Amino acid sequence: MTTLFDVEAPAATTAAGPRPTTIPRVIGLDVAMGTTGIAGEGWTDHVTAKGASQHSRFEQQLAGIADHIRHADFVVIEGPAFSKNNNGADALSAMRWMVRHDLWKRRIPYAVVNPDHRIIYAVGTAAPKDPETGNRLKGDPLKAVVRQAVAETYGITTEGLAKYDEADAYILLAMGLHWLGWPLAVVSDDRRRAIDSVRWPNREAVNAR
Helix, strand or coil: CCCCCCCCCCCCCCCCCCCCCCCCEEEEEEEECEEEEEEEECCEEEEECCCCCCCHHHHHHHHHHHHHCCCCEEEEECCCCCCCCCCCCHHHHHHHHHHHHHHHHHHHCEECCCCCHHHHHHHHCCEEEEECCCCCCCHHHHHHHHHHHHHHHHCCCCCCCHHHHHHHHHHHHHHHHHHHHCCCCCCCHHHHHHHCCCCCCCHHHHHHH
């Protein structure tokens, strides 16, 4: 017996074709305590929490995210970067789990994507390098490369203070649609391999919603 969260092999489709009239509504979420990037096909948005307490920021994030996922058929969330040991990691982990629990309560299937796999799907490698220095990109330069890839591949140029968060969310959305069999664009094999590394739910459960 399968459930919404049983693991299944990824779809084999690798090329974008004509868009069907009805496809599952997929949402990408780059969850954070301050600014959460959100994306659906053809659009991006964000939720910013500025509460005085951590509890109020939790509440603002959960309410804003709920507005976008309540009618979703499938949600793809960015997972933790275990190599990072930053302040607030405990709160961020709690935030992600509260979002996942809310999806579980709503019976909305979801997948969690490692940040490295998101970057691979965007640009073909988890460690892109500066073409001039040969040094591995980190921080904002790395985020900028992913944002540029979203603009070049999907025609979505994110702007404003949340531009990197929204671009990350769009890659997550694109991965989810690709796995379901409706890729937004043709991507090379070095990018497509990221799909194989994700623990996906049961595809029939998503398509049946």
